[in-house]
Amino acid sequence: xxxxxxxxxxxxxxxxxxxxxxxxxxxxxxxxxxxxxxxxxxxxxxxxxxxxxxxxxxxxxxxxxxxxxxxxxxxxxxxxxxxxxxxxxxxxxxxxxxxxxxxxxxxxxxxxxxxxxxxxxxxxxxxxxxxxxxxxxxxxxxxxxxxxxxxxxxxxxxxxxxxxxxxxxxxxxxxxxxxxxxxxxxxxxxxxxxxxxxxxxxxxxxxxxxxxxxxxxxxxxxxxxxxxxxxxxxxxxxxxxxxxxxxxxxxxxxxxxxxxxxxxxxxxxxxxxxxxxxxxxxxxxxxxxxxxxxxxxxxxxxxxxxxxxxxxxxxxxxxxxxxxxxxxxxxxxxxxxxxxxxxxxxxxxxxxxxxxxxxxxxxxxxxxxxxxxxxx
Amino acid sequence: xxxxxxxxxxxxxxxxxxxxxxxxxxxxxxxxxxxxxxxxxxxxxxxxxxxxxxxxxxxxxxxxxxxxxxxxxxxxxxxxxxxxxxxxxxxxxxxxxxxxxxxxxxxxxxxxxxxxxxxxxxxxxxxxxxxxxxxxxxxxxxxxxxxxxxxxxxxxxxxxxxxxxxxxxxxxxxxxxxxxxxxxxxxxxxxxxxxxxxxxxxxxxxxxxxxxxxxxxxxxxxxxxxxxxxxxxxxxxxxxxxxxxxxxxxxxxxxxxxxxxxxxxxxxxxxxxxxxxxxxxxxxxxxxxxxxxxxxxxxxxxxxxxxxxxxxxxxxxxxxxxxxxxx
Numbered sequence: 001x002x003x004x005x006x007x008x009x010x011x012x013x014x015x016x017x018x019x020x021x022x023x024x025x026x027x028x029x030x031x032x033x034x035x036x037x038x039x040x041x042x043x044x045x046x047x048x049x050x051x052x053x054x055x056x057x058x059x060x061x062x063x064x065x066x067x068x069x070x071x072x073x074x075x076x077x078x079x080x081x082x083x084x085x086x087x088x089x090x091x092x093x094x095x096x097x098x099x100x101x102x103x104x105x106x107x108x109x110x111x112x113x114x115x116x117x118x119x120x121x122x123x124x125x126x127x128x129x130x131x132x133x134x135x136x137x138x139x140x141x142x143x144x145x146x147x148x149x150x151x152x153x154x155x156x157x158x159x160x161x162x163x164x165x166x167x168x169x170x171x172x173x174x175x176x177x178x179x180x181x182x183x184x185x186x187x188x189x190x191x192x193x194x195x196x197x198x199x200x201x202x203x204x205x206x207x208x209x210x211x212x213x214x215x216x217x218x219x220x221x222x223x224x225x226x227x228x229x230x231x232x233x234x235x236x237x238x239x240x241x242x243x244x245x246x247x248x249x250x251x252x253x254x255x256x257x258x259x260x261x262x263x264x265x266x267x268x269x270x271x272x273x274x275x276x277x278x279x280x281x282x283x284x285x286x287x288x289x290x291x292x293x294x295x296x297x298x299x300x301x302x303x304x305x306x307x308x309x310x311x312x313x314x315x316x317x318x319x320x321x322x323x324x325x326x327x328x329x330x331x332x333x334x335x336x337x338x339x340x341x342x343x344x345x346x347x348x349x350x351x352x353x354x355x356x357x358x359x360x361x362x363x364x365x366x367x368x369x370x371x372x373x374x375x376x
Numbered sequence: 377x378x379x380x381x382x383x384x385x386x387x388x389x390x391x392x393x394x395x396x397x398x399x400x401x402x403x404x405x406x407x408x409x410x411x412x413x414x415x416x417x418x419x420x421x422x423x424x425x426x427x428x429x430x431x432x433x434x435x436x437x438x439x440x441x442x443x444x445x446x447x448x449x450x451x452x453x454x455x456x457x458x459x460x461x462x463x464x465x466x467x468x469x470x471x472x473x474x475x476x477x478x479x480x481x482x483x484x485x486x487x488x489x490x491x492x493x494x495x496x497x498x499x500x501x502x503x504x505x506x507x508x509x510x511x512x513x514x515x516x517x518x519x520x521x522x523x524x525x526x527x528x529x530x531x532x533x534x535x536x537x538x539x540x541x542x543x544x545x546x547x548x549x550x551x552x553x554x555x556x557x558x559x560x561x562x563x564x565x566x567x568x569x570x571x572x573x574x575x576x577x578x579x580x581x582x583x584x585x586x587x588x589x590x591x592x593x594x595x596x597x598x599x600x601x602x603x604x605x606x607x608x609x610x611x612x613x614x615x616x617x618x619x620x621x622x623x624x625x626x627x628x629x630x631x632x633x634x635x636x637x638x639x640x641x642x643x644x645x646x647x648x649x650x651x652x653x654x655x656x657x658x659x660x661x662x663x664x665x666x667x668x669x670x671x672x673x674x675x676x677x678x679x680x681x682x683x684x685x686x687x688x689x690x691x692x693x694x695x696x697x698x699x700x701x702x703x
Binding site: 014016022038125128129130131132135136139195199201202204205356357358359 | 420423424425426520521524589590592593600601666667668669670671672673674675
């Protein structure tokens with residue numbers, strides 16, 4: 001039956017559609033692979049299956065009404081996205097934020113970052129064919145989600161940022177529960193290292209695979225752990241410090257190799273740095289109001305002055321930027337989001353050719369793409 | 377026994393034995409598959425700090441039965457562009473060689489369903505047939521993932537049959553026989569202690585031969601969706617599962633016979649001992665599956681050709697040399 005079909009493909013290669021329904025394309029990514037045997041000749045990422053027009057939506061609602069949209073762009077680090085929008089608007093409107101809220105935002109963001117990285121480790125190992133670490137990471141992540149839920153009321157799509165602070169205060173018991181979660185996480189690091197990093201099969205699968213050079217990263221605009229795995233110590237939290245981050249000590253883990261293993265290692269180290277930040281922040285958590293007394297809340301319409309404002313934060317995946325163009329109304333004239341996964345995915349069409357199909361899955365997993373964040 | 381006599385009246389002695397043997401073996405193998413799938417889920421669960429199936433029956437004992445019923449009730453789909461005959465025949469063929477091998481393993485001192493003096497050779501020959509049906513399934517599905525899975529499977533099984541064969545060969549050298557009963561009976565000390573290298577190679581080899589993680593590249597879920605059985609549904613899909621788990625039992629029992637003294641053991645009946653040892657081997661395979669990531673295809677091949685086979689060859693040569701000096 002197929003022999004009747006005209007074919008334009010050359011005989012020695014064939015096309016394989018990986019996705020949008022495939023166990024390891026992380027949502028609705030479609031990879032169009034041209035293969036020779038099991039070797040990849042060309043690789044194209046086809047995106048747009050999860051497009052919801054967030055940028056257009058932003059033009060049609062007030063700044064406060066857009067708050068729930070933010071965490072739905074990247075559902076794995078929603079807290080960071082939520083605060084980024086809030087902080088961008090605060091900066092433009094000149095709203096002062098109380099100290100307690102600033103530090104609380106750092107704590108919640110870093111917990112969110114750890115939970116995102118934990119999920120990534122699990123899913124990545126699942127891509128490599130090891131199902132067990134996934135459930136270990138899930139267990140740890142659950143503790144974090146439970147903690148965040150107790151503060152925000154949601155597990156994934158947080159909407160706790162308000163212009164001038166947070167919607168709810170951290171309760172008196174929060175520092176104790178947060179320290180418990182931190183202790184639980186710290187007890188697991190070594191176990192992960194023994195189970196994953198020391199495994200010879202994992203090392204063979206990850207070392208020297210999916211090499212991403214420094215120049216490739218920079219020319220594509222790759223950011224986040226993927227960039228730091230290629231030896232560039234760029235982290236928005238250090239490069240353009242925002243919020244309460246300048247008050248805390250932490251390092252930027254980097255590794256020069258640029259392979260899958262380097263990206264894994266960087267994320268694992270980053271979780272430890274996040275814990276370091278959380279511990280300092282819990283120590284320094286000031287008393288006082290959680291939201292500015294003169295905050296207008298979400299019911300009243302906030303008007304921003306005419307102008308353009310760019311604000312960037314470090315999400316779990318890299319440099320997340322928000323550009324707000326205001327004409328003085330209650331709604332933005334234009335909102336543009338610079339999401340980190342988009343360039344991180346684009347660079348793959350340069351990396352994948354020459355690799356095996358099995359490596360395609362590993363490399364794709366290693367850059368940690370979140371499709372709804374690319375499509376927006 | 378009374379059943380055998382009653383049946384013998386209608387079918388003759390041979391007919392009655394055949395019927396009971398077939399029903400017994402098939403019945404046990406079906407039970408074994410259901411048990412092993414349940415065991416796998418339990419082992420996986422406990423390794424992953426969760427209880428595994430708990431809802432259907434005590435400790436989820438009826439879970440696999442329920443799953444089997446579900447699969448039975450599912451629609452059987454055949455892709456339009458599939459090679460129909462091959463596509464339908466592959467799930468049947470995949471089961472046959474395993475079944476034949478099962479009848480060759482001595483389950484107790486005096487009992488074998490088919491007693492052959494050269495049993496080991498027949499087993500090795502038959503277990504190579506399974507791969508043909510896997511390739512048939514992969515090829516006839518007319519699906520790119522399935523073809524990739526089928527191709528990987530052929531390369532893998534050919535590569536890993538050789539170390540398994542060589543590991544068995546070093547046991548044969550020690551036992552001076554190809555008859556599995558003689559091999560089992562001759563073990564005053566389990567051959568696993570005399571031939572530790574061969575035992576390890578055998579364990580690695582059968583893990584690869586049954587397409588199980590970390591060597592499950594023919595069905596590598598995260599790469600090839602379902603590999604060679606991507607297009608199969610319902611009971612046809614279940615047949616591949618059946619074959620895989622029966623194969624595990626057979627190769628586990630063969631391992632127990634070759635390396636762990638077969639049916640020999642104190643107190644309990646021989647068959648129980650054989651099964652206990654076989655399930656111990658299977659547990660090791662499960663443990664590996666739920667701990668390790670998957671190897672890449674080329675790493676798998678170079679592991680077999682560049683490491684396992686030379687070591688196995690060396691092991692055979694050293695064994696022959698030592699035996700030549702001793703005897």
